[in-house]
Amino acid sequence: MSRDVEKSLLDIDFASLTRRAFTPSPAAWEDQVLYFLMLDRFSDGNEQGGYADAAGQPVESGDTPLYVIDDEGSIDYDTWIRAGGGWQGGTITGLTCKLGYLRRLGVTALWISPPFRQVAFEPSYHGYGVQNFLDVDPHFGTREQFRDFVRAAHEQGMYVILDVIAHHTGNVFTYSADRYPTLDPATGRTANDPRWDGRPYTVTGFNDHDGQPTLPFPWSDKISAGDAARLEASWPDGAMWPREFQRGDLFLRKGRINNWGHYPEYAEGDMADGLKTLDVRVRWSGQYRRPSPAMAWLSLAYCFWIAYADLDGFRIDAAKHMDVDALRSFCDWIREFGQSIGKERFLLVGEVPGGHDLAWEVVERTGLDAALGIDDIPGKLERMVVGEADPLDYFSLFRNWRLDEPEGGKHRWYRDQVVTLVDDHDQVRKWTAKRRFCGDSRYRDLAFNVMGVQLTTAGIPCIYYGSEQGFDSGGRTSNCDIVLRENMFGGRFGGLCTQGRHFFNEQGHLYRALASLTTLRKQLITLRRGSQVLHRVSGDGVNFGHPRRLGDERMRSLVCWSRLFLDQETLVVFNTDDSQAVSAWSTVAPLLRVDGDQFHLIFWHTPKLAAPPATKLTVEHRAGLPTVWITLPPAGFAIYQAAPALHRLGPNPAQGLKPWVPSTWHEGVGHTPAPN
16 A cells, blocks of 8 residues: 555645646657556566666566577467466566666557556456555555656656546445346356346445445445444445545446447446446536536546646546546546646547547547547558458548548548557457457568558557567457457466566567657658548559459558658558569659659568568659559568658759758668578
8 A cells, every 4th residue: 555545535735746847748649659558467577688778778687588489488378368367467666667668669658557456356457447546556566656657757758648447436336136137157046137227226335355245335425423434444445435436326326238339328337347337427507517526536536646646648448438528527627637737738538439430529529639449440450451451441531531532632530639559458349359460370470560550640559568579369369358468577478378488579570670660750740740642553554543452352462652741742551462572553642743753762671581672763654643663572561751842942943953862860771580
């Protein structure tokens, strides 16, 4: 237990907490590269070799060796998956000592799973089963250690985005269900199942340290002295804290969600694993919104964390399940508090599973800065990269598609309003077919490309921990989230079906290639801002069209697009064919390019031993369009840069211009595997 943890929100000294300088927000969140990690699964601080500390010095202390291919750490899948549940041992201290590893990868903002104190009797290692909103769970460390971690991250040039829950608590009380008798096949006993039907259930009591409902469950702030004393004696592991949450009328008490697509069931019902839904609905009084007490207390608790730890943003869990007015109230409250201490662009990202249309609606109606968890974006991105979906399916998701030219026009979303993910911790969109991208051995060679597309198309890119080391969910598909949550630090449930081997390998091929690309992204504004145009391609230089998948066959093609900012054009291209090289003509931006212009190769990658792509592409008109001829090796990925169009202008055009080339740093940055 951290020292001096407040038992009541009224005990927080906000005047003292806010009497200091805070880290200002970034100029633009789309400039950042996010990295999402689960605290329990990331680092225990006991890893040896393979990585360096924040100062760049190799780390040789610790007991857990670095994983090497085919070493004795590999185990069979069944043994491995059985070890994946429950607490694994990742800590805040372990995370802090890996900040150098993350900085060198190019990460500029860390999204951290909830560190809050969890119910003591359940293994809610994921952090979403909160029992105390003002303390850190002892499995992770202390409140002071978390504050020190944020300070260290800021010193390394990284922002910190905290995963927060503004919708539910952990399993803090037990229902006295009076309907829906159900047979438990494990015990053979019949018990009432408190499933949602729109009506509240009665409650036996708040749960104690052992999960038994032995504690009072008062219905308001009016409570007898005896009940108050019993609740006070339950500190720190019983009931719910801070004290303001020890009221039954703060919870909806309508039972568990059975139909996740049915409204109002998914808004009123309890989430999985016994999580209990709070009543955060807003009441209206004329033109004024009156937040519920639960929302008011939650907002105050999270304002405390912003001030205490100097946080830079929140990822709001289960935003889809919140009443729109409630989410808007929460966003307003948090944003205004952030602005009051100098964080003008405190980031508010909401988890909004479902299609992009729903995401746009939620973002616009609630004041969220951005959405993530949108089903069709990662799905169409993945399928495009492996040739199982048309590129237009992905690029047409970008907002204002229909407001621009209907064919081949600019595809914009409000570039900082979507966080793009491929791998993540629950993959709601995949239902019972969950696995990481590398879990499909057919497409493992395309792992860099799927993250490369994230880093070079619009949106705020987010890398999921372990993806930079090729984590593969044990190589199998599963119906549970566990296979998405391997340990970077090894332990009983290490990546790639291992035990006792860590994966902080800064010499790994994926890690090094991604680090180079994130460096380039930081230097080129075209890869971070502006608009993007999906290009048409042609094999014969006569017939041009967007790449298409024909029938059930994989699309084996180049996919090309330009990132445009003012007069600057950066051409990005990848090969969906991981077995052979592909060549094609590609259009380029017609308003910027003339015959004879050249694109210079500034980055390339292939997972196979192959010759690099051409170092220069020369623009020539074909079929009335400015085009370039491109050849990429199997599973290749390349970035080309052209001279800014304004480069053609000068005080004396008759004298001509010197040939333009990129800066020295950009020349010839490429990655292939080392030869055997």
